[in-house]
Amino acid sequence: MTRDPVDPELAEIADAYGVATSYLDGTRTEVPIDASVVRTVLSLLDVDVSSPEAVTAALATARDRAQLPPTIGMRDDRARPVPGRGTLVATDGDTDGSTIEIDGELPAGLAPGRYALELDTGRAHVVVAPARLPDPPRTWGWMLQLYALHSQRSWGIGDLGDLTDLIRGGHGAGAVLLNPLHAVTPVPPVQPSPYTPSSRRYATPLALRITDLPAYCDADDATRAEVDALRPETTGDRIAHDRVWAAKRSALELLWHSAGRPDTRTDDTGADDPDLVRFATFCALAERYGGRWSRWPADLQRPDGAGVADAQRELAPRIEFHAWVQRQAEAQLAAVRAAARDAGMPVGVIHDLAVGCDPEGADAWMLQDVLALGATVGAPPDAFNQRGQTWGLPPWRPDRLADTGYAAFGEMVRALLQHADGLRIDHVMGLWRLWWVPTGETADRGTYVHYDADAMLAVLLLEAHRAGALVVGEDLGTVIPRIREDMAERNLLGSTVLWFSRDPDPVTGGDDGPLRPPRRWPERSVATISTHDLPTAPGFLAGEQVRIRAELGLLDDPDREAAKSAAERDELLALLASEGLIDSPDEEDEATIVVALHALLGSAPSRLVLASLYDVLGEVRQPNLPGTVDEYPNWRIPLPVGLEDALADDRVRRVAEALSRGRTGTEPDA
Numbered sequence: 001m002t003r004d005p006v007d008p009e010l011a012e013i014a015d016a017y018g019v020a021t022s023y024l025d026g027t028r029t030e031v032p033i034d035a036s037v038v039r040t041v042l043s044l045l046d047v048d049v050s051s052p053e054a055v056t057a058a059l060a061t062a063r064d065r066a067q068l069p070p071t072i073g074m075r076d077d078r079a080r081p082v083p084g085r086g087t088l089v090a091t092d093g094d095t096d097g098s099t100i101e102i103d104g105e106l107p108a109g110l111a112p113g114r115y116a117l118e119l120d121t122g123r124a125h126v127v128v129a130p131a132r133l134p135d136p137p138r139t140w141g142w143m144l145q146l147y148a149l150h151s152q153r154s155w156g157i158g159d160l161g162d163l164t165d166l167i168r169g170g171h172g173a174g175a176v177l178l179n180p181l182h183a184v185t186p187v188p189p190v191q192p193s194p195y196t197p198s199s200r201r202y203a204t205p206l207a208l209r210i211t212d213l214p215a216y217c218d219a220d221d222a223t224r225a226e227v228d229a230l231r232p233e234t235t236g237d238r239i240a241h242d243r244v245w246a247a248k249r250s251a252l253e254l255l256w257h258s259a260g261r262p263d264t265r266t267d268d269t270g271a272d273d274p275d276l277v278r279f280a281t282f283c284a285l286a287e288r289y290g291g292r293w294s295r296w297p298a299d300l301q302r303p304d305g306a307g308v309a310d311a312q313r314e315l316a317p318r319i320e321f322h323a324w325v326q327r328q329a330e331a332q333l334a335a336v337r338a339a340a341r342d343a344g345m346p347v348g349v350i351h352d353l354a355v356g357c358d359p360e361g362a363d364a365w366m367l368q369d370v371l372a373l374g375a376t377v378g379a380p381p382d383a384f385n386q387r388g389q390t391w392g393l394p395p396w397r398p399d400r401l402a403d404t405g406y407a408a409f410g411e412m413v414r415a416l417l418q419h420a421d422g423l424r425i426d427h428v429m430g431l432w433r434l435w436w437v438p439t440g441e442t443a444d445r446g447t448y449v450h451y452d453a454d455a456m457l458a459v460l461l462l463e464a465h466r467a468g469a470l471v472v473g474e475d476l477g478t479v480i481p482r483i484r485e486d487m488a489e490r491n492l493l494g495s496t497v498l499w500f501s502r503d504p505d506p507v508t509g510g511d512d513g514p515l516r517p518p519r520r521w522p523e524r525s526v527a528t529i530s531t532h533d534l535p536t537a538p539g540f541l542a543g544e545q546v547r548i549r550a551e552l553g554l555l556d557d558p559d560r561e562a563a564k565s566a567a568e569r570d571e572l573l574a575l576l577a578s579e580g581l582i583d584s585p586d587e588e589d590e591a592t593i594v595v596a597l598h599a600l601l602g603s604a605p606s607r608l609v610l611a612s613l614y615d616v617l618g619e620v621r622q623p624n625l626p627g628t629v630d631e632y633p634n635w636r637i638p639l640p641v642g643l644e645d646a647l648a649d650d651r652v653r654r655v656a657e658a659l660s661r662g663r664t665g666t667e668p669d670a
Contacts, residue, residue: 004035009059010049014038016062017045018398018450020433026382026478033447040438041447044372045399068122070402072106073458077131080106084119088126091116112462114405125405129461132491136422136470136607137346139174140659142166143528143610145623146178146207147194147239147635151643153211156232156244160332161209162643164339167349169647171656174663175347176340177424177472177610179532180354181207181333185291185361186249186283186322190241192635193624195354195426196392198361201415202279203329205252206245212335213328215255223258227251238636252328256321263320264327275366275411276323277312278303282362284318285311292360303366333419340421347470347608348421353413355427356393370400370408375436377427378443382478388435388443389626395434398451410459417467424526428473428492431456432483453482457490472526472608476500488524496525496606498597499534515575518604527606529597529615532623537594537615541569544620552631576600590618591651598655602662609659613639616655617646 006014006021014021019041022032039049048054067083074080081104088100093113100107102119106126115126149158149166167176182197184190184204191198210216216227230247232240256262265280267273281303282293288311289296299307312319340348356377357363364371371394378390401409416423425431432453437446464471472493475484487494501521505513521527529537535545546565550558573585573593581596594615601609614623619640625632639646646652 006033006035006038009055010035010038013047013049013055013058013062014042016065017042017047018433019045020448020450023380023448024480025380031380034445037438037441037445037447040441041375041436041449044374044436044438045397068117068119068124069452069455071125071127071405071452071455072117073452073455074106074110074126074128075131075458076110076112076128077108079108082106082117082119082124084121086117086119089116089118090114112465114462127406127410127455127458127462129458130465132489133461133464133471135491136493137174138607138663139346140602140609140611140663141173141175141177141345141347142170143177143612144179145194145532145614145635145637146181148614148623148637148639149643150234150638153209154643155210155247156234157206157239157241158638158643159209160207160336161212163336165643166647167336167339167343167345170343171647171653172660173656174345175350175422175608175610176345177350177422177526178352180352180426182354182357183279183326183362184245185286185358186245187286187291188242188245190245191358192239192241194352194635196356196358197354197363198282198358199279199363199366200354200357201275201363201412202326203333205248205325205329206241208248208252208325208328208332210248210251210255212332213255214331215259215328219255219258223254227254230254236638238633239638241636252325253321256324261317261320262324265320265323273323276326277319278366279326279362280319280322281308281312281315282365283322284315287318288315293365294360301365302368330419337419337421345421349419350422350424350470350472351416351420352424353416353426354393355430356391356395359392359394364394367408370397370404371395372397372436374439375446376439377430378435378437378446379477380435380446381444388437388446390437390443395430395436395449396451398449402452402455406455406459409456410463413460413463414467417463417469420467420469422470422472423464424472424474425460425492426474428475428487429477429479429483431460431473432480432486453486457486461490476531491524493607494522494525495531496521496527496604497531497534498527498529498601499540515571517575517579518600518606521604521606523605523607525606526608526610527601527604528610528612529601530612530622533626535622536612536619537597538590538618539620539622540565540572541590541593542620543569545622548621548625548632552625552628554627572597579603591654594618595651595654595658599658599662602659604662609662611655611659613646613652616651617641617649618651 011021085103088102090098091114095111110128112128117124117126146158149162151162154162180194183199183202185198230251232247299305373394376390377393377395381388433448433450435446436449475494501516503513503516543565546561549555555561576582576596577585581599621637624634
């Protein structure tokens with residue numbers, strides 16, 4: 001029960017800044033937000049409501065806010081009214097520098113791009129994007145936790161060379177979806193979760209294939225032998241990120257020195273790349289002072305801090321080294337994409353954008369002015385997580401994004417799409433709203449903060465349009481109707497997961513009715529059996545998700561959960577039998593069932609269906625077990641066999657054939 005209700009004045013202020021005072025939960029019941037939470041979140045947006053006098057001033061400011069927003073996001077097929085007369089100047093793209101006279105309206109038909117709007121009532125950034133993205137090809141592919149894809153040539157962790165080999169020998173797959181390949185902070189302990197990155201703009205050097213680097217190929221025999229001796233032993237049962245990074249860092253340093261310590265901080269014009277220099281500076285400072293920038297000397301805690309210039313001069317060799325490492329990652333990412341094109345993949349390589357970044361990482365240091373470092377992203381309480389969730393990731397500040405023309409968001413998306421044919425947006429709901437939990441509060445003591453979805457979508461679609469890329473939104477869980485409506489209208493693909501795809505309950509009308517056959521799944525989606533946060537197919541069949549959670553004390557009633565799991569397994573087998581994919585619902589052979597599951601998946605009309613090698617190769621452990629940290633090997637589980645054996649495995653061949661047949665059978669009518 002709310003102990004501190006929101007009064008009308010506070011509600012009006014909160015509404016002006018996009019801070020929710022209530023929300024609808026999964027049962028469509030309105031849940032009020034405690035006024036103290038609203039006040040705290042407003043303070044994170046620099047809105048003072050700490051006293052009656054402050055509330056009066058904040059209310060006046062809210063009512064007097066300019067009618068012209070700092071950034072306007074537009075579709076190219078619709079006009080947009082604006083308050084006043086003036087000029088619109090293109091600031092990038094093919095029409096850069098062209099000027100249009102404006103009188104009360106931004107016209108439809110503007111070329112996609114960025115513009116500067118100057119009116120007699122104020123100034124604004126304008127971002128124009130296509131109304132919708134084109135339909136992507138209908139195909140199938142693999143979804144990978146790249147770190148798990150090890151081979152005889154990789155160094156204790158899957159790398160971009162392994163990925164290239166999979167693309168070339170992947171049984172005709174038309175796409176590959178990767179876990180985030182975002183950068184880590186280059187000091188131990190290395191964060192194993194790809195969803196808690198140091199930087200979302202730069203790439204993890206853990207993914208580099210050391211022996212494919214030009215510096216390795218050009219090195220003398222003695223240097224190559226020294227590098228070869230650093231290779232870690234086989235992967236084993238768990239991936240040792242710290243050991244792998246120690247080996248790769250030493251190898252990279254040897255090769256950088258052998259190549260003459262090249263300075264690659266410059267861009268194509270020969271000028272310093274300021275963003276790369278800042279990132280490399282963070283890496284060098286982390287080596288000197290530790291991986292948590294909030295504990296560095298005060299004059300280094302900002303990129304523009306008083307001590308940073310001196311530190312850059314002192315640490316110049318380390319900054320040059322880390323910039324060089326990023327250039328090697330860029331080159332190998334480009335080679336992967338080229339391999340996908342050479343293989344004739346209809347879609348190609350899809351990268352994954354994590355919902356946030358490590359609050360002590362490079363992005364938080366570089367972008368702290370546009371992040372709310374006093375809050376974490378999470379989720380409110382629901383049926384699956386009754387206490388809610390906090391993810392330890394600082395959210396974007398919507399006000400600062402708007403003031404800066406969404407530059408940081410656009411640059412991040414552009415960097416990811418530079419070497420990608422598509423982008424998956426983790427927790428895509430964050431383009432519309434995010435659940436903010438103030439630091440020190442529990443997850444139920446948060447509220448939703450709303451973003452200008454028109455502007456966020458305009459930036460995203462503009463960059464995707466320019467890159468010729470598709471966009472996938474992870475829209476699982478409780479999603480307000482507007483989000484899926486906007487996604488459908490703009491042709492962003494949604495996410496469909498077999499475990500969750502059910503018809504309404506015939507009695508209650510809830511979303512927990514019988515399993516929905518994939519032939520009735522939505523076309524504009526990416527269809528999968530599971531996700532990294534859910535049981536693998538072999539794990540589900542064996543009830544592993546119940547066993548491990550019971551063992552770790554995460555279940556209140558293990559017997560009830562086991563019975564529920566068994567009933568769901570029986571229901572799934574009955575569906576497979578009714579679809580003619582297994583002979584009997586009593587089928588017990590795991591490989592037969594897993595192949596049948598993929599044949600079922602392939603029957604979906606979804607534009608893209610993806611298979612996980614964890615499922616196909618018999619791994620019962622899921623990649624990540626929500627609610628755990630060190631008690632479960634999250635993000636450290638390798639595939640049970642190496643890449644060479646995987647590509648030769650009959651189960652992989654049978655699944656590829658089943659999915660290929662399904663894609664042929666679901667082509668739309670001409």
